Amino acid sequence: MARAARIDLRTFQQELASRLATKTAAQVESSRLGLSSGGSRWLIRLAEAGEVITMPTIVSVPMTQPWFMGVANIRGSLFSIVDFAGFMGFPLIVPSTSTRLVLFAPRVGDLHVGVMVERVLGLRNLSELAPSPPLADAEAWHAQRWMDGDGNAWQEIDLANLAREPAFLQVGI
Numbered sequence: 001m002a003r004a005a006r007i008d009l010r011t012f013q014q015e016l017a018s019r020l021a022t023k024t025a026a027q028v029e030s031s032r033l034g035l036s037s038g039g040s041r042w043l044i045r046l047a048e049a050g051e052v053i054t055m056p057t058i059v060s061v062p063m064t065q066p067w068f069m070g071v072a073n074i075r076g077s078l079f080s081i082v083d084f085a086g087f088m089g090f091p092l093i094v095p096s097t098s099t100r101l102v103l104f105a106p107r108v109g110d111l112h113v114g115v116m117v118e119r120v121l122g123l124r125n126l127s128e129l130a131p132s133p134p135l136a137d138a139e140a141w142h143a144q145r146w147m148d149g150d151g152n153a154w155q156e157i158d159l160a161n162l163a164r165e166p167a168f169l170q171v172g173i
Contacts (some may be wrong), residue, residue, distance in 0.1 A: 016123070032156065034121035035102065037093070038085035041154045043049060043124060043146065048159040050105035052120055055095055061171075066092065068171040069116060072101075077112055079103065080171070084115040086152055087168065093104070093118055109163045141165050 032043035033052070053074070058081050060070040067086030071078050081101065086092040093099060093116055101114040129146035132153065138145075143156035162168055 003023075009052075013052070019123075030124065030126045032124050032154075033102075034124045034154070035084075035117045036119040036121055037115075037117040038088050038090035041121065041152055042084075043154050043156040044159060045156075048105050048108050050103040050108075053101050053103065053114075055099050055101055055116065063173055064171045065173060072114070074103070074114070079112045079114050082113060082115050082168070084117050086113075104159055104163060110164050113163065124148075124154065130162065139165070141168075143159045 013035075031131065033045065033046060033049050035042040056072040056074055058070045058072045064070075065087075067083045069081040069083050072081050081094050087113055095116075096118075098119045099116060100120045101116055102120075103114045104111060126146070129148055132145040132147045134142065134145050135155075141158050141162035143158040145160075146154040146156065148154060
């Protein structure tokens, strides 16, 4: 689908909702949301990604890990904001117009968390990707690893496992 060079978030979400409404459950299950963060490509199950939003105002919290950006009020609820690249040990993200916040869906758990990523790369269909062996040092929250037709690696994230990861939960220093 051809898109204009710039598209606002509301139009993107409406278009995504329309496309998903016409898909069967099997087609939705085989789709993943593609993200870019820390110089890598990531995939998230659509059912685990509650919402993708532009960066809200974040209030920092003292005595926390550098990758814990703080908290944000999103529609009346406080969400913890994590710099995903920083959490993985890469340099912290410098927010730009393409930076997005991916909120965890309620089915992931009781955490009100959003991970800041450098870019949202759109939907990826698993039928267009080939399974790849996991990395030797794969984290417990890494799910299947995939390769696309251009030889790019995509690591699927299990947000439920990430939400239980002790290092992810321990934001205090």
